[in-house]
Amino acid sequence: MIGVILLLGINLISRLVNEKATGKLEQDKKAALVDLFSKNRIYTFGIIIGIIVLLVLNQKLKFIDFWIAYSIYIVSVLCLIIVSNYSSYKKLKENDFPEEYIKSYLISTSLRFIGIVIFFAFIKF
Numbered sequence: 001m002i003g004v005i006l007l008l009g010i011n012l013i014s015r016l017v018n019e020k021a022t023g024k025l026e027q028d029k030k031a032a033l034v035d036l037f038s039k040n041r042i043y044t045f046g047i048i049i050g051i052i053v054l055l056v057l058n059q060k061l062k063f064i065d066f067w068i069a070y071s072i073y074i075v076s077v078l079c080l081i082i083v084s085n086y087s088s089y090k091k092l093k094e095n096d097f098p099e100e101y102i103k104s105y106l107i108s109t110s111l112r113f114i115g116i117v118i119f120f121a122f123i124k125f
Helices: 002-023 027-061 066-094 099-122
Strands: none
Touching: 002 099, 027 066, 066 099
16 A cells, blocks of 8 residues: 555656646647657557556466566566656657756656656565
């Protein structure tokens, strides 16, 4: 329960940092954000759903030990987050977003990453 509360709290702070930074952008840059990341969100969501489905299938069919599967799940989710955030960072740089926005974006994504790591650390089965 503590992990969930911490995850939600950290995500709220992350969202506030991101919203404040986005509010300082010019209208054309705000519109560009939607165009830059709309496709990525769909792909990332699909990959996460696939990872979760594989974990659940493994629990039902017991292909490999639960803790090995769970470890693979955690590593997969964390790698996906790192790769997608790095890709987003590159897109922001390539599209000449202000350094202040990029810095806020990095703080926001780092907070979310920390929240997820804390959440995984507190999960007990």
